[in-house]
Amino acid sequence: LFSDFLFRHIFHKGTALMPISYRVADLKITGAHLVTPWGLVKGDLAVAEGKMIAFGDTASRLPADVTHDATGLHVLPGIIDSQVHFREPGLEYKEDLATGTLGALAGGVTTIFEMPNTKPSTTTAESMAHKMSLAKDRCWSHYAFYMGAADDNLTQLAELEMLEGVCGVKLFMGASTGSLLVPSDEGLELAMRHGRRRMALHAEDNYRLSQRRKLVDVYGAGPALHPHWRDELSCLYATQRVLALAEKTGRAVHVLHVTTAEEMVLLGQNKHLATVEVTPQHLTLAAPHCYEHLGTLAQMNPPIREERHRDALWWAIQQGIVDVLGSDHAPHTLEEKALPYPKSPSGMPGVQTMLPLMLNHVHEERLSLERLVDLLCHGPQRVFQLKNKGRLALGYDADLTLVDLNAKRTITREWIKTKSGWSPFEGMHVTGWPKAVYLKGKLAMQDDEIIGQPQGQPCRFWDVPQQR
Ligand code: DOR
Numbered sequence: 001l002f003s004d005f006l007f008r009h010i011f012h013k014g015t016a017l018m019p020i021s022y023r024v025a026d027l028k029i030t031g032a033h034l035v036t037p038w039g040l041v042k043g044d045l046a047v048a049e050g051k052m053i054a055f056g057d058t059a060s061r062l063p064a065d066v067t068h069d070a071t072g073l074h075v076l077p078g079i080i081d082s083q084v085h086f087r088e089p090g091l092e093y094k095e096d097l098a099t100g101t102l103g104a105l106a107g108g109v110t111t112i113f114e115m116p117n118t119k120p121s122t123t124t125a126e127s128m129a130h131k132m133s134l135a136k137d138r139c140w141s142h143y144a145f146y147m148g149a150a151d152d153n154l155t156q157l158a159e160l161e162m163l164e165g166v167c168g169v170k171l172f173m174g175a176s177t178g179s180l181l182v183p184s185d186e187g188l189e190l191a192m193r194h195g196r197r198r199m200a201l202h203a204e205d206n207y208r209l210s211q212r213r214k215l216v217d218v219y220g221a222g223p224a225l226h227p228h229w230r231d232e233l234s235c236l237y238a239t240q241r242v243l244a245l246a247e248k249t250g251r252a253v254h255v256l257h258v259t260t261a262e263e264m265v266l267l268g269q270n271k272h273l274a275t276v277e278v279t280p281q282h283l284t285l286a287a288p289h290c291y292e293h294l295g296t297l298a299q300m301n302p303p304i305r306e307e308r309h310r311d312a313l314w315w316a317i318q319q320g321i322v323d324v325l326g327s328d329h330a331p332h333t334l335e336e337k338a339l340p341y342p343k344s345p346s347g348m349p350g351v352q353t354m355l356p357l358m359l360n361h362v363h364e365e366r367l368s369l370e371r372l373v374d375l376l377c378h379g380p381q382r383v384f385q386l387k388n389k390g391r392l393a394l395g396y397d398a399d400l401t402l403v404d405l406n407a408k409r410t411i412t413r414e415w416i417k418t419k420s421g422w423s424p425f426e427g428m429h430v431t432g433w434p435k436a437v438y439l440k441g442k443l444a445m446q447d448d449e450i451i452g453q454p455q456g457q458p459c460r461f462w463d464v465p466q467q468r
Contacts, residue, residue, distance in 0.1 A: 078110025078399025090119025108434025139456030174204025359432025
């Protein structure tokens with residue numbers, strides 16, 4: 001009865017609630033399970049002008065230009081990867097905005113937030129405008145970019161974080177790939193006092209990292225030493241400093257790729273100060289096996305650690321401490337990765353494998369599909385104040401990721417579309433696979449085939465009021 005009311009009064013006649021009345025949808029997805037914010041719902045979904053316009057019976061009754069029979073599939077809000085490194089400008093031989101977003105799309109990811117440690121780093125209005133111009137008409141997924149915090153822009157961050165296309169500020173407390181680094185509490189506090197949006201942090205304490213570097217600057221050191229050089233305390237000290245300064249300044253913060261049990265306990269006690277990210281690789285791999293099997297391919301910052309930490313990350317997911325998953329897609333070529341440790345660069349690709357890996361974890365009952373959607377869609381929306389994405393809800397952008405929870409596949413190098421061309425998960429058998437992707441109602445990927453032209457557009461955010 002309620003849907004009859006909607007159908008007659010809103011969709012046929014048009015009211016103040018829904019100014020446009022749709023008599024025909026552009027697209028109707030039928031027969032699937034929809035993962036809505038209020039739970040799993042079996043029913044149809046109708047789309048017009050790039051937005052979701054109706055669910056359930058109301059959608060079923062609307063005629064549509066195109067019908068996609070998705071029987072047996074689950075429709076998720078488009079997957080959001082809120083941490084990737086795509087290397088353009090300056091290091092395009094590893095990855096560029098086109099190849100990175102192509103991999104994203106192939107892996108079911110509809111939106112990416114890209115990091116500032118390019119060459120030059122993205123730390124000025126000019127470099128951000130340049131990146132936006134490079135992205136225009138070349139991205140296969142929607143996009144936003146982090147503004148890098150650097151010693152010479154800390155007092156300008158309040159203006160810089162409000163520029164078009166910016167999802168927030170990223171600050172490296174510990175040196176990693178590239179030259180971005182703000183190691184001191186003074187620098188950190190200055191950054192926190194200049195701006196309002198949630199600030200994303202790479203929390204490794206650079207003083208401790210420098211002190212301990214001698215551990216790996218010895219003949220015969222191997223990547224298994226990586227988590228000992230960049231140890232638990234390097235992370236814990238940095239996260240403690242972030243939380244203390246967040247409390248002191250009142251600034252909202254987001255701690256990226258948390259890797260230790262001790263930080264998770266602390267972050268769980270301070271949910272009023274910080275949101276939390278973990279990566280699929282820290283949830284999937286563990287030391288020392290990963291270094292024995294993958295060598296430097298498993299080397300990243302902060303490092304993959306022992307099982308005790310991996311268990312704690314799962315515990316933190318189950319307890320609701322973790323807000324988002326990000327892939328930290330950090331491509332380097334196989335030649336670079338083959339350099340002897342510690343000359344080998346840190347980082348691994350992951351934007352294309354994030355969803356299949358996590359669907360496999362759903363299959364193995366480590367988390368529910370609903371919790372996965374919370375981490376990959378609602379979480380980024382909430383943490384970054386993203387407009388109109390991250391939920392199946394009326395009026396939201398029709399970015400949709402259709403998945404087959406029962407598909408059995410193997411991750412192969414041939415399937416990888418990102419430029420570095422490899423994955424640490426090659427050869428892994430997974431159950432669960434992205435079957436199709438819609439970007440604002442347009443089919444962009446189906447059965448591993450990329451369709452049409454790049455359709456990605458910049459994201460908009462609630463905390464940038466001039467954006468409509
Ligand atoms: O391992 C990493 N690689 N960690 C980072 O923080 C940066 C990334 C990269 O850009 O290569």
